[in-house]
Amino acid sequence: MNEQNYEKAYDPIAARERRAAREKQRLRKQQRRRQLVLRLAALCLAVVLTVCAVPPLYNRAEQLLYPRKYEQLVEKWAAAYELDPLLVYAFIRTESGFDPQATSSVDARGLMQMTEETFLWMRSKIAPEEPLTFADLYDPDTAIRFGCYYLHLCMVRYKGDVSTAAAAYHSGWGTVDQLLQIEEHSADGETLQGFPYNQMHHYVNKITACYQTYQRLYAGQ
Numbered sequence: 001m002n003e004q005n006y007e008k009a010y011d012p013i014a015a016r017e018r019r020a021a022r023e024k025q026r027l028r029k030q031q032r033r034r035q036l037v038l039r040l041a042a043l044c045l046a047v048v049l050t051v052c053a054v055p056p057l058y059n060r061a062e063q064l065l066y067p068r069k070y071e072q073l074v075e076k077w078a079a080a081y082e083l084d085p086l087l088v089y090a091f092i093r094t095e096s097g098f099d100p101q102a103t104s105s106v107d108a109r110g111l112m113q114m115t116e117e118t119f120l121w122m123r124s125k126i127a128p129e130e131p132l133t134f135a136d137l138y139d140p141d142t143a144i145r146f147g148c149y150y151l152h153l154c155m156v157r158y159k160g161d162v163s164t165a166a167a168a169y170h171s172g173w174g175t176v177d178q179l180l181q182i183e184e185h186s187a188d189g190e191t192l193q194g195f196p197y198n199q200m201h202h203y204v205n206k207i208t209a210c211y212q213t214y215q216r217l218y219a220g221q
Helices: 003-009 012-065 071-080 085-098 116-128 136-140 142-156 162-171 172-181 198-218
Strands: none
Touching: 003 071, 003 162, 071 085, 085 142, 085 162, 085 172, 085 198, 116 198, 136 142, 142 162, 162 172, 162 198
């Protein structure tokens, strides 16, 4: 193409428009890439936040199922009788579901479900001069006080072993002491490794599982 024909064919306005169109297309592609990067970053951030947020939310939901009701009373009497408060919560939740008016089929009463025979025995030890009656176990303070003392005695008698102490709290010292004499159920004669009775076995499993959950949810708090 000679110079004259080139000048006729070349349209500077059209050329500028083509360059502008190409630049506009390049900018659109660049913008789309940026938007894609931003979307991916937002997605990654959402995933991270979800992963970080779900455990605390789940823990809070679990804490509603495993509450620390009567906290001041539990802390007071657990400290008085050298017990882990979380263990006391596990017993209260298992025994009564935190219902202070709970009454069993054998007339065990209150938050920690104590029978009249055990109540009278505990009263003779820790409150012989106090005008307390069996009905006072419906009072949370009395129920937790007496229940903690009995649990303390069980823990001391059975060397701090939670499972054996739980078996004794449920079935009585006499039953546990007999089982300790049987090698099949106790290797050392001091703690139980086997729980041959269905109700005892179920109760011990509930207590230990509940205690482990309280430890997981509230340890260090």
